[in-house]
Amino acid sequence: MDRSKVLFTGGKGLLATHLKKHFPEGVFVDIEDFDITDNRQMDEFLSSNKVGTIVHCAAFTFVPKAEQNPGKLIDINIVGTANVVKICIKHGIKLVYISTDYVFDGKKGSYKEEDPVFPVNKYAWSKLGGECAVRLYENSLIIRTTFGPDVFPYEAAFIDQWTSREGVTVMSKKIADLIKKDVKGVFHVGGKRKTVFDYAKALDPSKSIKTRSINELDVTLPKDTSLDTTKYDDLMGS
Numbered sequence: 231m232d233r234s235k236v237l238f239t240g241g242k243g244l245l246a247t248h249l250k251k252h253f254p255e256g257v258f259v260d261i262e263d264f265d266i267t268d269n270r271q272m273d274e275f276l277s278s279n280k281v282g283t284i285v286h287c288a289a290f291t292f293v294p295k296a297e298q299n300p301g302k303l304i305d306i307n308i309v310g311t312a313n314v315v316k317i318c319i320k321h322g323i324k325l326v327y328i329s330t331d332y333v334f335d336g337k338k339g340s341y342k343e344e345d346p347v348f349p350v351n352k353y354a355w356s357k358l359g360g361e362c363a364v365r366l367y368e369n370s371l372i373i374r375t376t377f378g379p380d381v382f383p384y385e386a387a388f389i390d391q392w393t394s395r396e397g398v399t400v401m402s403k404k405i406a407d408l409i410k411k412d413v414k415g416v417f418h419v420g421g422k423r424k425t426v427f428d429y430a431k432a433l434d435p436s437k438s439i440k441t442r443s444i445n446e447l448d449v450t451l452p453k454d455t456s457l458d459t460t461k462y463d464d465l466m467g468s
C-alpha cells in the first residue's frame with residue numbers, strides 16, 4: 231500500500247459506504263480491524279499498511295441514545311478522535327475529521343466557519359471535543375456537515391428546525407470533492423437552508439410526511455444550524 235492511499239474509519243457507516251463510490255481504491259476499516267479506542271491495533275495496522283490520509287468517519291452517532299451514554303461519547307468521539315490525531319502525528323498522515331453543524335447553538339443560523347461554537351446537547355459537545363484534538367494538528371481538515379439516508383426514515387419531520395442537510399448521496403459527492411482538493415482548515419459543506427420537513431419532502435415529494443416539533447423530544451436539538459458554505463463554493467467555483 232502506498233502513501234497516496236486514503237483510509238476511512240467507520241467504514242461500514244452511512245457516510246463511508248457512500249464515499250466508497252468516490253474512492254474506489256480507498257481502504258475502508260471499521261471497529262473489527264481499526265478500533266479507534268485501541269491504539270495498539272491502529273498502530274500495527276498503519277505500520278504494515280502505509281496511507282497518506284485518514285478520513286475519520288467513525289463515531290457514536292445516534293443522538294437520542296447518545297444523551298444517555300456520556301461515557302461512550304467520551305470514549306469514542308473525544309478520546310477515540312484524539313487517538314486518531316495522535317496516530318496521524320506519529321505516522322505523518324493527513325487527517326480529515328467529519329464534524330457536525332451541531333457544534334453551533336442554533337440561535338442564528340447561516341453559520342460561517344469562524345462563528346463561535348456552543349453545542350446544546352452531549353453528542354454535539356463530544357464532536358466538538360473531537361474537533362479540539364484535531365485543531366492541535368496542522369495537517370488536518372475539519373468538515374462540518376449534515377446528511378441523512380436518501381430515504382427519510384421517519385413518519386414525521388421537524389417543522390421548526392432549519393438545516394443545510396442533504397441526502398447522503400448528494401452530500402458524500404460534495405465531501406469527496408473537497409477531500410480531493412487537499413485543503414486544510416475548517417470547511418462547511420451543505421445545501422440550501424430549509425426546514426427538516428422541507429428536506430424530507432424534497433427527498434421524495436410523493437411520500438406523505440407528518441409535521442412535528444423539536445420541543446416534543448426529550449433531547450435538546452438546536453433550532454437553526456444552517457451553514458454558510460461560501461468558503462466551499464468559492465473553492466469549488468460553484
Ligand SMILES: NC(=O)c1ccc[n+]([C@@H]2O[C@H](COP(=O)([O-])OP(=O)(O)OC[C@H]3O[C@@H](n4cnc5c(N)ncnc54)[C@H](OP(=O)(O)O)[C@@H]3O)[C@@H](O)[C@H]2O)c1
Nearest residue numbers: 240242243244245261265266287288289291330375376377
Ligand atoms: N449522520 C449525520 O447526520 C451526521 C451529521 C454530521 C456529522 N456526522 C458525522 O459524520 C460521521 C459519519 O456519520 P454516519 O452517519 O455515517 O455514522 P454511522 O453510520 O453511525 O457510522 C459510524 C461508524 O463508526 C463505527 N464505530 C463505532 N465505534 C467505533 C470504534 N470504536 N472504532 C471504529 N469504528 C467505530 C460504527 O460501528 P457500529 O455501527 O458497529 O457502532 C459505524 O460503522 C460521524 O463522525 C458523524 O458524527 C453525521
